Amino acid sequence: MTLPTAGPRLVRRGLVICALALLGLAGVYVLAIGYTPVEARQGLAQKIFYLHVPAAWCALLAFSLVGLSSALYLWLHDARLDRFAAASAEVGVAFSAVMLTTGPIWAKPIWGTWWTWDARLTLTLFLFFLFIGYLALRAALVDPAERARFSAVVGILGMLLVPFIHLSVYLFRTLHPQPVVLKPSAPSLPPEMLQTLLASVAVFTLLYIGLVTARYGIALAEEAREAADAA
Amino acid sequence: MLEALRLALAVAGKDIRAELRSRTALLSATVFAALVLVVFNFARDPTALAAVDLAPSVLWVTFALAAMVALNRAFTIERENAALDGLLLAPVPREAIFLGKLLANLAFVGTVEAITLPLFVLFFNVNLGAALPGILGVTALATIGFVAVGTIFSAMAVRTRFAELMLPVLLLPFMVPPLIGAVQATARLLSDRPLSEVMGWLRLLALYDVVFVTLCMLVFPAVVDE
Numbered sequence: 001m002t003l004p005t006a007g008p009r010l011v012r013r014g015l016v017i018c019a020l021a022l023l024g025l026a027g028v029y030v031l032a033i034g035y036t037p038v039e040a041r042q043g044l045a046q047k048i049f050y051l052h053v054p055a056a057w058c059a060l061l062a063f064s065l066v067g068l069s070s071a072l073y074l075w076l077h078d079a080r081l082d083r084f085a086a087a088s089a090e091v092g093v094a095f096s097a098v099m100l101t102t103g104p105i106w107a108k109p110i111w112g113t114w115w116t117w118d119a120r121l122t123l124t125l126f127l128f129f130l131f132i133g134y135l136a137l138r139a140a141l142v143d144p145a146e147r148a149r150f151s152a153v154v155g156i157l158g159m160l161l162v163p164f165i166h167l168s169v170y171l172f173r174t175l176h177p178q179p180v181v182l183k184p185s186a187p188s189l190p191p192e193m194l195q196t197l198l199a200s201v202a203v204f205t206l207l208y209i210g211l212v213t214a215r216y217g218i219a220l221a222e223e224a225r226e227a228a229d230a231a
Numbered sequence: 232m233l234e235a236l237r238l239a240l241a242v243a244g245k246d247i248r249a250e251l252r253s254r255t256a257l258l259s260a261t262v263f264a265a266l267v268l269v270v271f272n273f274a275r276d277p278t279a280l281a282a283v284d285l286a287p288s289v290l291w292v293t294f295a296l297a298a299m300v301a302l303n304r305a306f307t308i309e310r311e312n313a314a315l316d317g318l319l320l321a322p323v324p325r326e327a328i329f330l331g332k333l334l335a336n337l338a339f340v341g342t343v344e345a346i347t348l349p350l351f352v353l354f355f356n357v358n359l360g361a362a363l364p365g366i367l368g369v370t371a372l373a374t375i376g377f378v379a380v381g382t383i384f385s386a387m388a389v390r391t392r393f394a395e396l397m398l399p400v401l402l403l404p405f406m407v408p409p410l411i412g413a414v415q416a417t418a419r420l421l422s423d424r425p426l427s428e429v430m431g432w433l434r435l436l437a438l439y440d441v442v443f444v445t446l447c448m449l450v451f452p453a454v455v456d457e
Contacts, residue, residue, distance in 0.1 A: 074450065126404050126407065129403075129404050130404050133401045133404065136397065136400055136401075137401060140392045140393055141390065141391055146390060150387045150454065153383065153387065153453055153454060154384075154387075156450060157380065157446065157447075160442060161404065161405055161408070164408040164435075164438075167435060168407065168408040169411070171412075171415075171431060
């Protein structure tokens with residue numbers, strides 16, 4: 001039995017971490033604009049890289065942890081794992097949305113198109129859909145134990161679906177002629193760019209931790225409230 | 232092992248018997264598939280796009296939609312009069328129940344596909360010819376995989392508030408790999424390419440079947456056991 005104050009305390013702790021991460025994000029902006037050189041071929045459009053890549057990293061991290069904690073939940077039946085998976089999925093959707101909006105903004109001037117069915121793009125789009133489906137299922141179930149079991153099943157199946165989507169999209173592309181709009185090969189990064197990117201990844205990971213902590217606290221508080229109402 | 236298979240066949244037989252007595256679901260699903268084919272025919276510009284170019288996609292989108300309709304009813308019938316509780320109380324391993332439901336769904340979806348395929352040939356003026364055995368093989372491989380995942384999701388979706396909506400939202404991402412493989416293989420077979428050219432796709436479909444049938448069987452107890 002958790003204390004009724006445990007939830008709000010975690011929420012406060014999570015929000016403090018988020019505030020620190022947002023401060024760090026302001027620093028990343030300064031670094032990206034003032035410190036890093038302007039990329040020779042892409043110009044200023046390349047700056048979005050410092051947001052897009054860390055967001056994608058966090059989305060993938062969130063998704064992997066949902067899959068992992070789902071598998072562990074079916075084994076251990078620990079409610080904490082379910083709460084964590086739910087929090088991580090919700091935060092993952094937010095990061096996926098950042099990734100899926102910053103990507104096209106960059107792609108339009110550089111590739112000349114908002115969207116292509118490139119293997120990586122398709123995969124991340126389906127990750128986003130899987131997250132949404134996972135959360136929709138959670139929202140449509142009332143019984144907490146049932147919700148935990150069902151969403152764990154979706155989490156595990158989703159984790160195994162990812163390699164299949166990647167494989168089928170990859171085969172789909174290699175059997176076909178390559179598109180005219182070519183992706184420039186990634187140049188090796190100058191140290192200023194690499195440092196800024198790593199700083200941004202660290203900041204985004206911190207933001208992920210803060211948001212998941214706060215969301216976990218909200219789930220705890222909700223459960224405490226429901227228990228109090230039932231009593 | 233043999234005993235589990237016998238029990239699975241008994242579960243499947245129960246579902247098939249129940250369906251054959253009313254035939255409403257089978258009939259509606261088939262009519263639905265035929266209607267999708269007809270709608271598709273009018274959803275293209277006949278002067279810009281030849282029917283045969285669109286044929287593989289039309290066939291597979293129709294199969295996918297028909298399977299979705301069919302899977303929606305798989306556990307709805309178990310919900311009425313709490314039939315599932317009776318099934319779970321019977322001394323039958325959960326894996327056998329899953330396998331039975333899977334076999335019944337495959338029979339159901341397979342029947343709809345078997346009726347849709349000739350209609351597709353008729354409506355889209357496709358010459359199957361020598362491609363028929365290959366296309367039947369591709370259809371079987373692709374169908375097994377997504378019906379297995381659909382069987383699990385159908386069991387979960389009936390417990391939710393928006394069952395008819397929840398199943399497609401969950402299942403469609405899982406249909407992507409089989410559909411890509413099936414459409415690619417069908418397109419090649421229809422243009423008389425040799426079977427060796429689609430082996431890569433067939434392997435992918437077979438791998439998907441093995442992985443997801445096994446996995447679904449393993450997680451099925453978590454779906455039905457309180």
